[in-house]
Amino acid sequence: MSFADSLIFGWGRRLPMLQQAQAAECGLACVGMISCYYGHTFDLVTLRHRFSTSLKGATLADIMLIAHRLGMVGRALRLEMEELNQLRTPCILHWDLNHFVVLKKVHRNKITIHDPARGIRDVPMEEVSKSFTGVALELLPSASFQKKEEKQSVSMRKLVGGVIGLRPVFAQILILSVALELFGLLTPFFMQWVMDLVLVSADRDLLSLMGAGFIIILVLQNVITALRSWVMTWFSSVLSVQWTTNVFSWLMGLPMTFFEQRHVGDVVSRFGSISTIQNTLTTRFISTVLDGVMAFITLGMLFAYNGKLTLLVIGLFVAYSLVRFLSYRPFRQANEDQIIAMARAQTQLLETIRGVQAVKLNNKQEVRLAAYANALVEATNKGIAIQRLTIGFSTLQGLISGVGRIVLIWLAAMQVLDGNFSAGMLVAFISFSDQFIGRAAGLIDAIIDFRMLRLHGERLADIVLTDKEDNLEPKVALPAKNEQVTGPGVSVTDLSFRYAETEPWILENCSFEIAPGESVAIVGGSGEGKTTLAKLLLGLLKPEQGTIEVGGVEIRKQGLLAHRERIGCVMQDDILFAGSVADNISFFDATPDQTRVELAALYAQIHEDIIDMPMGYQTLVGDMGSSLSGGQVQRVLLARALYRQPEILILDEASSHLDIERERLINQAIKQMDVTRIIIAHRAETIRSADRVIVIEKGKARSQDADSFISRQGPDMIQA
Numbered sequence: 001m002s003f004a005d006s007l008i009f010g011w012g013r014r015l016p017m018l019q020q021a022q023a024a025e026c027g028l029a030c031v032g033m034i035s036c037y038y039g040h041t042f043d044l045v046t047l048r049h050r051f052s053t054s055l056k057g058a059t060l061a062d063i064m065l066i067a068h069r070l071g072m073v074g075r076a077l078r079l080e081m082e083e084l085n086q087l088r089t090p091c092i093l094h095w096d097l098n099h100f101v102v103l104k105k106v107h108r109n110k111i112t113i114h115d116p117a118r119g120i121r122d123v124p125m126e127e128v129s130k131s132f133t134g135v136a137l138e139l140l141p142s143a144s145f146q147k148k149e150e151k152q153s154v155s156m157r158k159l160v161g162g163v164i165g166l167r168p169v170f171a172q173i174l175i176l177s178v179a180l181e182l183f184g185l186l187t188p189f190f191m192q193w194v195m196d197l198v199l200v201s202a203d204r205d206l207l208s209l210m211g212a213g214f215i216i217i218l219v220l221q222n223v224i225t226a227l228r229s230w231v232m233t234w235f236s237s238v239l240s241v242q243w244t245t246n247v248f249s250w251l252m253g254l255p256m257t258f259f260e261q262r263h264v265g266d267v268v269s270r271f272g273s274i275s276t277i278q279n280t281l282t283t284r285f286i287s288t289v290l291d292g293v294m295a296f297i298t299l300g301m302l303f304a305y306n307g308k309l310t311l312l313v314i315g316l317f318v319a320y321s322l323v324r325f326l327s328y329r330p331f332r333q334a335n336e337d338q339i340i341a342m343a344r345a346q347t348q349l350l351e352t353i354r355g356v357q358a359v360k361l362n363n364k365q366e367v368r369l370a371a372y373a374n375a376l377v378e379a380t381n382k383g384i385a386i387q388r389l390t391i392g393f394s395t396l397q398g399l400i401s402g403v404g405r406i407v408l409i410w411l412a413a414m415q416v417l418d419g420n421f422s423a424g425m426l427v428a429f430i431s432f433s434d435q436f437i438g439r440a441a442g443l444i445d446a447i448i449d450f451r452m453l454r455l456h457g458e459r460l461a462d463i464v465l466t467d468k469e470d471n472l473e474p475k476v477a478l479p480a481k482n483e484q485v486t487g488p489g490v491s492v493t494d495l496s497f498r499y500a501e502t503e504p505w506i507l508e509n510c511s512f513e514i515a516p517g518e519s520v521a522i523v524g525g526s527g528e529g530k531t532t533l534a535k536l537l538l539g540l541l542k543p544e545q546g547t548i549e550v551g552g553v554e555i556r557k558q559g560l561l562a563h564r565e566r567i568g569c570v571m572q573d574d575i576l577f578a579g580s581v582a583d584n585i586s587f588f589d590a591t592p593d594q595t596r597v598e599l600a601a602l603y604a605q606i607h608e609d610i611i612d613m614p615m616g617y618q619t620l621v622g623d624m625g626s627s628l629s630g631g632q633v634q635r636v637l638l639a640r641a642l643y644r645q646p647e648i649l650i651l652d653e654a655s656s657h658l659d660i661e662r663e664r665l666i667n668q669a670i671k672q673m674d675v676t677r678i679i680i681a682h683r684a685e686t687i688r689s690a691d692r693v694i695v696i697e698k699g700k701a702r703s704q705d706a707d708s709f710i711s712r713q714g715p716d717m718i719q720a
């Protein structure tokens with residue numbers, strides 16, 4: 001593609017809006033939007049697969065690198081506000097020092113931006129002056145740019161997963177609905193026959209007969225309606241439970257990085273899309289199919305009465321459809337904006353509740369309230385915008401159909417006066433035309449609503465199209481657990497890892513060995529990569545290069561499920577779950593072994609504390625409202641790790657809240673167990689309990705004797 005191809009003459013190209021799903025992918029979304037604009041279309045799931053960005057987000061240089069790999073050339077510029085209109089749009093603006101947006105158009109007093117976090121917005125110049133940092137990036141396609149589409153389609157099957165046992169219910173609902181429709185078709189004939197047959201001939205017997213007949217039809221109609229509503233309730237409940245559990249199960253299978261890179265409110269909101277999709281599908285799908293069929297049948301009826309008047313009815317329907325389709329785009333945009341604003345408000349709420357202690361201690365209630373209220377007001381404003389659109393369009397539609405109906409009655413009455421129609425036929429024709437308009441409009445509404453569902457489908461796709469953690473199942477035969485007397489050895493060879501292509505290496509060609517049953521302390525400065533190493537050893541992160549072997553078998557060949565089964569671990573940010581202490585130690589084991597629970601608690605030096613509690617092992621704890629001290633929580637977490645009777649124990653700062661004496665007792669107890677121990681620690685007491693120290697420094701590992709390491713660190717550390 002040449003530069004000339006990127007000239008825009010106003011038609012054809014459209015800048016799409018890609019909403020970021022992860023906290024730090026605004027840069028990626030911006031490049032994606034510009035690439036789509038020039039013809040290489042993407043969705044974010046695909047972009048994310050191709051270019052990983054870390055939690056810390058992308059710098060301008062990273063964005064240029066990604067753009068370069070997509071065949072675009074970038075020109076970074078520093079400019080003043082007044083020079084914005086000289087930029088080649090669409091281009092990327094650096095915003096609020098921590099964000100990127102795409103500039104679509106510069107107007108006299110405002111600019112239009114596509115903000116990956118907040119949707120399409122017009123920003124007044126005063127606000128631009130506060131947010132725009134003065135750095136912009138123009139991107140243009142180079143000769144290597146290829147126009148193509150790279151999108152993952154979201155099939156319904158993929159979204160829903162396997163839902164079973166619903167076909168018979170679906171068939172029942174369909175049959176009941178068809179019966180209802182047939183009865184509905186008969187109703188207009190009642191008035192026609194009363195007027196044309198009964199009134200004209202004054203036949204009272206016929207009137208009684210018809211009255212009785214139509215009452216029976218009405219009763220049947222209502223019974224069937226009630227039956228159908230009941231079956232529908234059952235249908236939607238079963239679908240909802242199966243579907244939600246399917247998606248939850250998928251969510252649980254996703255790699256840790258998925259959760260690390262998203263705000264909790266956003267994940268919850270995406271999860272909530274299931275109920276919207278399910279509601280629309282269950283309540284609308286069958287009625288839509290029937291609306292379509294019935295619209296055709298009633299149209300046939302109308303033609304049988306009068307062809308010319310029917311054309312007028314069709315004209316009315318076309319006008320209605322046009323208004324509805326014109327409203328689609330603004331509705332979709334407003335809906336999308338509302339969902340995102342709601343997700344932001346939810347994140348604010350959840351975060352504030354979780355961090356309420358810090359909020360109080362820093363006297364920041366007002367700040368958090370303001371942030372929450374802002375997000376809520378934004379969401380409500382979007383809701384108001386939707387209502388405004390709804391009111392506007394429904395008024396227009398009301399006018400079209402009202403005026404149309406009057407004209408229709410007018411013309412039909414003329415036909416009666418001309419003797420082409422009987423009075424009864426007039427009433428029946430109007431009734432059928434109302435039915436037709438109602439049905440056909442219902443069909444159009446449903447089509448629009450289904451299209452609107454794609455929005456929720458795309459949000460849900462972020463979960464269901466993300467690949468699950470792989471290598472969970474073993475690829476080789478493993479030795480049985482009991483065959484090993486001591487914990488297995490660990491061998492790390494040439495291990496390299498970084499959080500994203502654009503991030504520096506955390507570990508680079510790092511190698512070390514841990515002998516079976518050995519106890520090593522992993523030490524190193526803060527941020528050197530100890531926790532990262534622990535996550536690699538646990539298989540939570542995937543090495544970019546190198547191998548990790550446990551008991552002589554590469555961990556991914558062992559299968560990560562089996563590998564994690566052999567490991568007990570306490571990580572820095574582990575939490576307790578709502579339930580009893582015993583539940584937490586056995587991790588809600590379906591058949592907990594109380595002796596093992598107490599033994600694990602004894603080893604972890606928490607048994608005494610637990611039996612001193614009024615409800616002993618049945619004392620209730622929770623993630624937030626925990627009645628335990630920090631040190632007690634750490635010991636319960638340790639007991640949870642020991643309950644699993646692991647072959648390897650990995651502890652990441654797991655005793656930081658304990659006093660030295662208690663830690664010494666724990667270390668002694670663990671020493672008696674035949675497990676391989678990998679302890680990440682800063683404290684001398686913990687380090688001294690290990691046989692050996694592995695120092696992580698500048699991405700490499702170096703082995704050292706524990707005592708010599710401590711003495712080298714100086715008196716501060718020894719007293720710690």
Ligand SMILES: Nc1ncnc2c1ncn2[C@@H]1O[C@H](COP(=O)(O)OP(=O)(O)OP(=O)(O)O)[C@@H](O)[C@H]1O
Pocket residue numbers: 054055056260499506524525526527528529530531532533
């Ligand atoms: N999810 C992440 N995405 C990007 N970078 C990360 C992520 N997690 C950690 N890092 C970075 O990786 C580096 C190593 O972090 P890590 O938590 O492994 O250090 P550590 O040695 O355990 O530190 P500490 O002793 O303070 O716990 C740090 O620079 C950190 O900022």
